[in-house]
Structures are given as structure tokens and as C-alpha cells.
Amino acid sequence: MQSADQLASKQLVLLGIGHTNAHIVRQWRMNPISDVQLTCLSDHTVATYSGMLPAVLAGQLSEQDMQIDLVRLCASAGARLITEQVTGIDPEAKRIEFATRPPISFDVLSVGVGSVPSVQGVEIDSTAPLLKIKPMQSFLQRLNEHVSRLQQIATDSTVRIVIAGSGVAGTEVAFCLPGWLKRNSIEQFDIRIVTGSQRVLNGVTSSLRRRVERALTDRAVTISLNERITHVEPEHVQSLSGAVYEADLVIWATGASPPPLLSQLGLPTDDRGFLLTDETLQSTAAGGVFAVGDSGTVNGTCLPKAGVYAVRQGPALWENIQRSIDCRALKPWVPQSSFMKLLNTGADSAIGEWKGLSFEGSWVLRLKDHIDRRFMRMYQTEGMAQSGHVMQCRGCGCKIAGDILDDALSELTSKPETPPLDDAALIETGAGTVVASTDFFSAPLNDLYLTGRIAALHSASDIVASGANVSAALANVVAPEGDPRAQGEGIRDLLAGAQLEFEAMGGRIAGGHTIVGARWEIGFAVIGTPVGRAVVEKGNLKPGDHLVLTKPLGVGVLLAAHMRSQCAAGHFETMIESMLHRQHRCAGVAAELGITAGTDVTGFGLIGHLNEMLEASGVSAALNLSQIPLLPGAAETFQAGIESTLAPANRRLESLADVGEGIRRQPAWQALFDPQTCGGLLLGIADDRLEEARAALETADIYCFAQVGRVHEQGEQRLIIES
Ligand SMILES: Cc1cc2nc3c(=O)[nH]c(=O)nc-3n(C[C@H](O)[C@H](O)[C@H](O)COP(=O)(O)OP(=O)(O)OC[C@H]3O[C@@H](n4cnc5c(N)ncnc54)[C@H](O)[C@@H]3O)c2cc1C
Secondary structure: OOOOOEEOOEEEEEEOOOOOHHHHHHHHHHOOOOOEEEEEEOOOOEEEOHHHHHHHHHOOOOHHHHEEEHHHHHHHHOOEEEOOOEEEEEOOOOEEEEOOOOOEEOOEEEEOOOOEEOOOOOEEOOOOOEEEOOOHHHHHHHHHOOHHHHHHHHHHOOEEEEEEOOOHHHHHHHHHHHHHHHHOOOOOEEEEEEOOOOOOOOOOOHHHHHHHHHHHHHOOEEEEOOOOEEEEOOOEEEEOOOOEEEOOEEEEOOOEEOOHHHHHOOOOEOOOOOEEEOOOOEEOOOOOEEEOHHHEEEOOOOOOOOHHHHHHHHHHHHHHHHHHHOOOOOOOOOOOOOOOEEEEOOOOOEEEEEOOEEEEEHHHHHHHHHHHHHHHHOOOOOOOOOOOOOOOOOHHHHOOOHHHHHHHHHHHHHOOOOOOOOOOEEEEEOOEEEEEEEEEEEOOOOOHHHHHHHHHHHHHHHHHHOOEEEEEEEEEEEEEEEOHHHHHHHHHHHHHHHHHHHHHOOOEEEEEEEEEEOOOEEEEEEEEEEOOOOOOEHHHOOOOOEEEEOOOEOHHHHHHHHHOOOOOHHHHHHHHHHHHOOOHHHHHHHHHOOOOEEEEOOOOHHHHHHHHHHHHHOEEEEEEHHHOOEOOOHHHHHHOOOOOOOHHHHHHHHHHOOOOHHHHOOHHHHHOOOOOOOOOEEEEEOHHHHHHHHHHHHHOOOOOOEEEEEEEEOOOOOEEEEO
16 A cells, blocks of 8 residues: 655745755755655756766767756655746745746745856847857757758868857866867867956966966967957857957857846845845845855855855755754855866866866876766666565556456446446437546646646547547546645646646536545546547447557656656656647547547557457457557666556456567567556558548647557457567
8 A cells, every 4th residue: 555645834945956956855865854845946857067068078978977867866856846937936925936837835945047158248140150058958969950060161171169258167168179079070170269358267276277278279279368259140259359250159158147037036136146145045035045056146255156166055055944944043154265176178187276286187087087976976866766665656557457447347337228338438418419538547746737737638538539529627636635735736736737738628627526535636527529520439440440559658667667766857758748749639630531440548558448449349450569659768668677557457468469478578569568648549540541641640730640550350369469
């Protein structure tokens, strides 16, 4: 038995999960504060460790090495991760507002959204080849978008690269970019640092600067000092002095300026626009609101915006968050007076400085690599898979097994007077025909707004698959016991998310009921009206029909991995995107085309729902495993031995096909038994209508059109597997 969820009475919210706030999530993973819910708000599902970007450019590390996977980190900490755009906060009401979803409450908030390179006073042509260093999560992707253009230039001339800014970021990029250029077959290039400063690396000792300047000269990097760029044009930059520097690519790594969001928070700022705090890192005007890392400025100090300070603030912030929650006096943060500086020079060496002493060599690079990797290891979740008791999967994975259901219903359905039961039942009323269906599940995610959206789409799936229009929905919500504010916000989030989807499908929430129970559960009874020339039914498959699947499989196994904090951020994102992909237009188009054989693939997996169709139609089928689309990450997850808790029950249908061990080991075979939440439609389409159907469904924004098999006359074997 799973233990019941209990709603916390206090809310801790981290806005931006960078160098400081990530420390809180890490602490939470080891030692969560009781009766407090942790919510992480991030504009990306990964955070980047800036100190490693140069090594990635140089080819010493992979992109993954510099990423903290926030989906896994938050899942491992039991924290809610929300990636929607924050538009502001109401410090009085202690609420955070979003562009597209209801606000959330906080008791304690830590703002750590970092900084962005300053473009103040710079005119930028919209067609200029400008590449800002932030957001760093997309820097490499944006850099790679320039590859083919730069490669073309390199075929007959030298590629000219201007790096704006001569701080640590600009300097290390200048050192390490050649590695990236050479890996992309760009051999002829000029790199120039253009800076408004009088010297490179303000604030370091002259001995370190000398070493860096010499290394830059050795690598043929030109430095233009006292040249503040005022214009970025398609083929050059221009400085305040009027000097023009030709550029095929301009990498913008200037000094830190506040992200626009900081000015929308209604909190006091310093003269540059960073949030002003006292020495405890708490906003000078709002109790319970902290500002950390680059985003905050401690009143009366002028510390540089540097990751080392952001990292060192972590433990002080953790202490003060706990004190703030307990209403105890806060402790001051004491910044370190000096710190080790290490710069990657991109060629198997680094330059460093510690307490006024400078040094360089390959051992310095090894030291830097060791420090960086040690930092990143603290945020890794590999090897954290829970052993022993595995929790019951949520979403579709919490369904009752098909055989138990069949037994339970057999007495009822065997009575001759009982009309046949169906997922989407056609009901004749005095006023016409309606299609009715219901579905519900335990919340698969701790973001209830997202869960509400998924629940609406999932509950409407049977109606949509029958080719009917969604008209109205009645909600059933189970809320866990606990804090009334959390209960209220949770119910509101679930229903607001669901309402968005029902309205998008042309329906509405017409009513519902709520009760208190063990955990968040949500579902809808959905009423639809048939449209088009035909109702799509399971029993209409004909020999010769193509079996077409409209979404990839793997939701169940990835949700199971997510519950074990083993679902990577990128895989999580595509899974959510696939679940949220609406199909109501596809089913309508299918019905209009006269496609009458179809169902939706949900809890019993592709095999279970296909079997229902084959049984009802009195036919057999062949499935081609190589054509079964899988969500990114699903294959690896099956291979890692993870599966949804419903998968073993779904495997009762393994005997439908006679297959050998080789096939059983294939992820596509395992995917047949994987329960799907918001899964695709499975349609039977006649051969002569296939291309017409493909074209029509593609215009209806279909997610995919995968021809996974063919229908045959009923044979000895109901299912033949081809690979
Ligand atoms: C190339 C490069 C190399 C550097 N090397 C060093 C170095 O060697 N040593 C050093 O001390 N400093 C270095 N720095 C500076 C260092 O990166 C920053 O000082 C540090 O990242 C600040 O940490 P932070 O937590 O404040 O912000 P960040 O680490 O930038 O984290 C902020 C987070 O907030 C997220 N975010 C932003 N806006 C929003 C929003 N609206 N809603 C939700 N989330 C949001 C971002 O995606 C990000 O994940 C370097 C910087 C660069 C660019």
C-alpha cells in the first residue's frame, strides 16, 4: 500500500535554479523540511554550470557534463518543477504570477534568475549574426545554427569572430572557441575580443592578467581595449570611437545586467537593477523573499557577479530559509575575501590565481576539471534508483488489470438484458444521440495544472477516438488531507488546467464533485456529440486495413522512470509534449473520411487495445515492430529494466503472438504492453484511402502517422509479429 499524501501548510518557492538555489534542492533531497512543499520555477528543464562551458567548447567535456538535469533533481527531491513563464510576484499577497496558469502562493521565496550580458546602449540590427552567451542552456544549439554559414565562408576566406566582453566569460570563450571551430572543419579564423574596458579581466592581479594576455597572443587572439561597441550590424560591429570591426559572428559576453524579470517583481533594486538585499540575503523590503547569486546585491557591497559567490551563498541561504520558516532571526552571509580563479585556455592547460600567486599548466586544468566535476556530482541523480519497494505507477499505470476487470464485469455483461458496455457508449436520448465516457487516475505529476491538462485530454480520449465532438465534462477530484490553502490551490490548478483543454476541444466543464482521500486523483465524465459520416468503433476493422498509430509509445515506462527520478529532462519534455498534443481534430477528420475502425491506446497498451479491436472485428493482424514509434528515451528505459506497474498485467496478452526470445528483448515488443496516458489513436484505414487519410490527418496536426501493421482474415494466430 502506498502511504497517503499529506498537504503541507507552508510553501517554499525557488525562482530560477542556478548556482545558489540548486543547493537548496540538493539539501531538500537529503533533508526536506517537514510540512513544507518545495516548488522550483525554471525557464528550462536543465541548468548549466557556466564554469564548464569553455571545456565543452574546447571539446574536453560533453554538453551533458555541464548540465544539471532539473527534472531528475526535482523528482529525486520530491519537489514540484514548473517551467512556465513567471510574469511577476505580489509580495504583499505572497503570490507568484504566470503568463498562462493560475498564480501560486509562497511563504518563503528565493529569487536566483542570474544575470544576462548587458546590451544597454547598443543598437542591434535584427539580421546581425549576434550570439548572446545567455541563456546558456541554448548557447551551443544557437552556436551550431551558425555552423554551415561559417563553413561556407571558410571555404574561400577567413571567418571573423568578434567576442564582446573581456571578463572571465569572454576570455575563456576566446581561448576555447577554436576547438569548436576546428571540430566543425573551420580552420581559417580570426578571433578578436572587443571590450569597453581598459584591460582584460578587471579585478585580477597583474600577474594573472599578464599570463592571460600572453596566452591570448600565443593563440593569435586580437584584443581591442577601450572600444565600447555601440552598433551590431550584419557584417560588422562599430564602437563608440567609430572603429569598425568586421564580423561573421559576434559572441556577446559583456558584463552582467539584470534579467528583465527582476524589474517586474516590485522589489527594491540597486542602481543597476539587481534586487537589493540585506546581509542575510533577504530583500530589504519583503520578509521571506531572498535574492541570491547574480540576481541579488547585498546593500553596501560591490562584489563582482561571479559563480563562486553564488555557490558560497548556498549554505547561508539554506540556513536562512529554515530560520525564516521557523520565524527565527536570520544569520548574515559573510562573503569570502578571495577565491581561486581558474581559466581554461583550451589547449590542455589552464591559468590560475590563488591568494595573489598565479600559475599555469596542464595540472591546473586537471585541478579545475576535478573541482568542476566534484561540484556537478552533487547534483547527479544516477544510481539513485529506489530499490526494494516500488511505488504504484500513477497516470494510466494505476489502472486495474484487464483480466481482473473482465472477471469483475463478466457477471454483469453476461445477462442478456444488459446492453454492451463500451469505453465511449452511444446513448440514445429523446433529444438525440450522445457519446459518454469517463476516465480518471492518480495524479502522475506533482504539477497539478499540468496534471489537469493531461487528465482532460485523457478523459476525453475515448470520445475523441469515437469521432465525436467533446461537449461537456463533469469533474471528479480527490484531494489529500491537509492544509486548506493547498487543497484549494490544488483543486483550482487541476480544474484550470483541465478547463484550458476542454475549451480548446470545444467543450466545457459543466460541474463535478470533490472528496478528500489518500492522494490527488482526477477524472472526468465526458459527453460528446457524434459528427461526420460515421462513428468510429473498435469492431469495424476489415482484412487489408492498415493499422495506423498517431502517437509514439513509451509514456508508461517514462512515467515509471520519472517516479524513480530516472527520466532525463529531454525525454520528460518530449513525453509531456506528446501527451499534451490534442487529437480532437484528427478523430473528427478520420470520421469525416469515413474511417470507421479505431480506438485510443491507453492503459492496456497497444496490444490490449488492438486485441479489443481484433476480437470485436473477428480478424487477425500483423504488427511490424520496426515501425512502432517510441518516445525518445523509452528504449533505453526498457533496457534499464524499468517498467510501469501495469505492464506485467498487460503481458497476459503475450500469448496472442508466438515470438522468440530475440523479439521479446526488443524495446518495441516491450512497448506493446506499456500503458499510455493520453496515448495515440489506433486507426484501421483501407488501402485505397491510406494516402488521402495521411494527407487529411496531417492537415489536422497529427503527431505522427505510423503504419504499424496490417489486418488479415482471422487466422490461427490472432497476432503475427514481424521485425
Ligand atoms: C562562459 C562563462 C563562464 C563563467 N565562468 C565563471 C567562473 O569560472 N567563475 C565564476 O565565479 N563565475 C563564472 N561565470 C559567472 C557565473 O556564471 C555567474 O556568476 C553564475 O552563473 C551566477 O549564478 P546564479 O545562480 O546567480 O545564476 P545562474 O547560474 O545563471 O542561474 C540562473 C538560473 O535561472 C534561470 N532563469 C533565468 N530567468 C528565469 C526566469 N524568468 N524564470 C525562471 N528561471 C529563470 C536560468 O535559466 C538559470 O538556470 C561565468 C559566466 C559565463 C557566461
